[in-house]
Amino acid sequence: MNLFYNPKITEASKEVVFDKEESRHILKVLRMKAGDKFKITNGEGSFFDAEIISTNPKQCIAKILSEEKIAPLPYSLHLAVAPTKLNDRYEWFLEKATEIGISEITPIICDHSERKVIKNERFEKIIQSAAKQSLKAFLPILNEAVSFRxxxxxxxxxxxxxxxxxxxxxxxxxxxxxxxxxxxxILIGPEGDFSTEEIELAKKNHFIPVGLGESRLRTETAAIVACHSVAFINEN
Known part of the structure; x- marks a missing residue:
């Protein structure tokens, strides 16, 4: 099933207009034509069945046929994860966490953080791509980076x-x-871990200290272990 993302669709929408990049993907890459059907999500819990009615390569238009409401996750998971030194590792985390199931993500800048500036636009695209690939009706919220304190x-x-x-x-x-x-x-620290001062501050703010197993994990691996642990406990 081909799934597309468009945050502007509502239950009142009659049609959707795709931008030049998405239109090209639909018509040139997927070779879809007028009358072909596919699904769209607004990232807020709905799948829309749609049918192509205009094959303009700069502005493909589809007619909305129906809407299906999807139940949300039975839990809410917010991961606050320090940016990794290499961007591709953080992008891997975003992709896999979206596939597994997560509600919200916040990059946190810590005492030991080597990367203190991130580009949310690139991260948003990673999340959207992962959501489409794994057929998710809900997109996790990606917040701006913020200091740990x-x-x-x-x-x-x-x-x-x-x-x-x-x-x-x-x-x-x-x-x-x-x-x-x-x-x-759940808070996940940078490659050098949280500082002792940060751990103590978290405890004073009623955060429970936890471990993720016997192995010392990379930041992105630790985040995925935490994400999967929460998803697993909610499977039944």
């Missing part, structure tokens, strides 16, 4: 909060404390 003091009401770190201090296994159908926030 600003993020940690924000109000996350009714959220179970965890900080995953590698220090040899008292902490619990993430898999042992997770419960299904919860609103969850």
């Amino acid at each position: 600003d993020f940690i003091e924000a109000d996350f009401s009714e959220t179970v909060k965890y900080i995953a770190h590698c220090e040899e201090t008292e902490k619990k296994s993430l898999k042992s404390v997770l419960l299904p159908k919860k609103k969850i926030l």
Whole structure:
């Protein structure tokens, strides 16, 4: 099934107009023609059946035929993950987390962060591509990068909060404390881990220290382990 993304579609929409890049993909790459049908999502929980009615390569137009509402995830997962030194590793995390199932992502700039500037436009495209490939009706929210200290003091009401770190201090296994159908926030640090001061600040703000297993994991791997752990506990 070919799935396309257009955030402007609503249940009141009668047709959708694709931009030049998407039109070219539909008509030149996929070789679709007038009368062909495909699905579109607005990233907010709906699949729309659509039919091509105009094959202008600069502005392909499709008629909306029907809408299907998709149930959201039975949980909410917000991962706050420090940017990796190499962008492609963070992009890999974004892609896989979107495929597995995640609600929100925030890049956090930490004491040990080697990368402090990111380009959300590129990351948004990675998320959109992964959502289309894995047939997701919901796109995760990607927030702007924020400092660890600003993020940690924000109000996350009714959220179970965890900080995953590698220090040899008292902490619990993430898999042992997770419960299904919860609103969850997990912090994942940079390659050099969170600083001791950051860990203590998180604890003061009611974040529960957790470990992700015996192995020392890369940032992007740790984020995917956390993402999958939450998805797994909610499978039943």
